Amino acid sequence: MSKTTNKFSAEVRERAVRLVLDNESQHGSRWQAIVSISAKIGCSAHTLNEWVKKAEVNNGSRPGIPSEMTDKMKALERENRELRQANEILRKAS
The missing domain is CATH 1.20.5 (Single alpha-helices involved in coiled-coils or other helix-helix interfaces)
Incomplete structure (x- = not known):
């Protein structure tokens, strides 16, 4: 069992990932979109990047x-x- 607690609900994570994927074209790169959105929801950019990668694996657009x-x-x-x-x-x- 994980020793860390999930500060963000599944709904918040899904919404943040959706925002990154939908608004990626409005930023210079995916990382810029991640940094911008992570600052708005209060998580680190690294955490949001991991959420995005996991979502891509789950929907089949990334190997894993x-x-x-x-x-x-x-x-x-x-x-x-x-x-x-x-x-x-x-x-x-x-």
Whole structure:
């Protein structure tokens, strides 16, 4: 589980990403759009850039593993770890 708290709701993140993607052409570069919008919502430009990259991976416009698949893999790894521990306990008990 993450040790950091999410200061921004999912709606704020989605809106900020949408603003960057929609207003990118009005700025000299994507980074300028990110800096401008991040200052308005109160997050760092690096954070907003990460949100934009993750959104692009999730919608398929950038290569990578989508969040849905990552979450599913984490859940399966957790279940696998728990099953291994249960098997170890049963092995020791018998």
